[in-house]
Amino acid sequence: MESKKRKYLSILALSAAGGSIYLIPYIRYVFYDHQIAAMGITNQQLGLLTSIYAIGCMILYIPGGIIADKTSTKKCILISLASTTLLTVIYAFTLGYTASLAIWFLFAFTTTFVFWGSLFKTIRLIGTAEEQGFMFGLYYMGNGITGAIVNSIAIWATGFSEDMKSQFFNAVLIYAASTAVAAVLIWFLVKEDKERSKELKVNEFKLSQVGELIKNPTVWIFSIIIFAGYSIYSSTSYFTPYLTEVVGITPEESGVLSIFRTYLFYILAPVSGILADKVFKSTSKWFMFLFIILAALFAGVLMIPEGTGVVFVSIYTLLPGMFGLALYGVVFSIANETRIPAAVMGTAVGIASIIGYTPDFFMATMFGTWLDNHGAGGYNYIFIFLAFVCLVGCVASFFVRRRAKLVQDAEAAE
CATH class of the missing domain: 1.20.1250.20 (MFS general substrate transporter like domains)
Structure with missing residues (x-):
């Protein structure tokens, strides 16, 4: 070691x-x-x-x-x-x-x-x-x-x-x-x-294991979690135009907040890892908690009343970025809990990434269409969609936790 x-x-x-x-x-x-x-x-x-x-x-x-x-x-x-x-x-x-x-x-x-x-x-x-x-x-x-x-x-x-x-x-x-x-x-x-x-x-990779991985439901659940985590991570950038078009702050001020979301919150990733390892004792349990918090935060944007102070709204929009990076910063660590063998980890990541990174193909176009068709109201569609994605990620994390516990119980019984 x-x-x-x-x-x-x-x-x-x-x-x-x-x-x-x-x-x-x-x-x-x-x-x-x-x-x-x-x-x-x-x-x-x-x-x-x-x-x-x-x-x-x-x-x-x-x-x-x-x-x-x-x-x-x-x-x-x-x-x-x-x-x-x-x-x-x-x-x-x-x-x-x-x-x-x-x-x-x-x-x-x-x-x-x-x-x-x-x-x-x-x-x-x-x-x-x-x-x-x-x-x-x-x-x-x-x-x-x-x-x-x-x-x-x-x-x-x-x-x-x-x-x-x-x-x-x-x-x-x-x-x-x-x-x-x-x-x-x-x-x-x-x-x-x-x-x-x-x-x-001892368990060297064989091409036949590709088929086994594709048939493994845990790999697809892993893919869904990456999809949810990356969707959140890549979409918090929409708070930048939201703050200028809806809240009314200047592009320069919104740009400063964007730097926090893009770079500063990366510093929190090790803290997120420690919480997963030491406090929750399980990455999947930590993810369930984070996905619920994020779903509530995205839904909460829709409930902010008109006339709310600019400072409050600006700070509030940092929270999804902070929790989103706390999740995405350790998203691949859940692979250990899925019990995917390390010998085939590269292939498993490849398979999971095909699903996990599909937001790059359609999400920006879809969000752009909503904003073009509905103006500022398009942000409501975006935040509702992201809240739904968070719930899907929570369910996927639950299944990983459930499967891991079944394996642990089976090993303990032997």
Whole structure:
């Protein structure tokens, strides 16, 4: 078993990897106007880049997970970071739209294919069964801090140029440097546990296990929990336009609150992990509690009377972000409670991610349609939908808890 120092250094390196590798495919989140100006494209064309990337990711989740289960996870992560760095540099020096379509599809290979399953399998193997919540929480805290630091440096780097194309070029190179640094950290700080690897060899992954995993209802329940957690995490961003359009605060003020929801609350992820591990003694029980709280918070937005103070409403909208990140920050730690074998963890994550990350395909379009058709009233539809998703997540967590208890009782009876 790794020493405590080695565990934390490994999580630090993995946080740097996960926090940097996804910045470039989603660079529009921070440099939207810069990217359009630098590439000379339309909003629709920029959106197509994300769609191409999402389609590639969905295709590659399962095969990438299979490879992650059959090879060295450290090597998979290193290859992913190195190839992402190379593609990012190529993109910086081309910026042509046709080439970018190909690059964004290739980003699915470099950031998702073997990286995604390898990342979460490595995190799971670092800690004991009792530490899973804390380890995943620590990872997501580091992930958020990495994103905040790299984006701050990238924004600072834009100040060295006057035109938007040159500014964007500087930012892209900062992103490339971040994945290169992450690769160095992985190389030196992450050590593969030989003893745990030997344990996995006893039940080495076989292709036939893919069918077994697909037939396993626990894997699909795991998928639903990821879907619910990611839906909440990715949708709290709608509080940003809600505060400007409905509450009436300035875009600058709403932007500051958005930074809290996007970065600051990541710091709470380890606390969430400790609560799951030490207080609730079960991630699924902790999730049931969080999903109920979140459902009540989303429903509560609909009950805020007109004329309520701006400060109160602004602070209230931070709460779903805080509890949502507390949940999403440890969402993958529930895999241990599902009793999915570590030997097939990469594949299980791949299967679960196909369902879990489908919100990227339809949710933004659906929410946008509601807002276009109903104006400010569209937010009511959004919050009702999210409250319903929370209830579905609570039910799924209950089934995980129930199944885990049945297994524990059966083992105790033997």
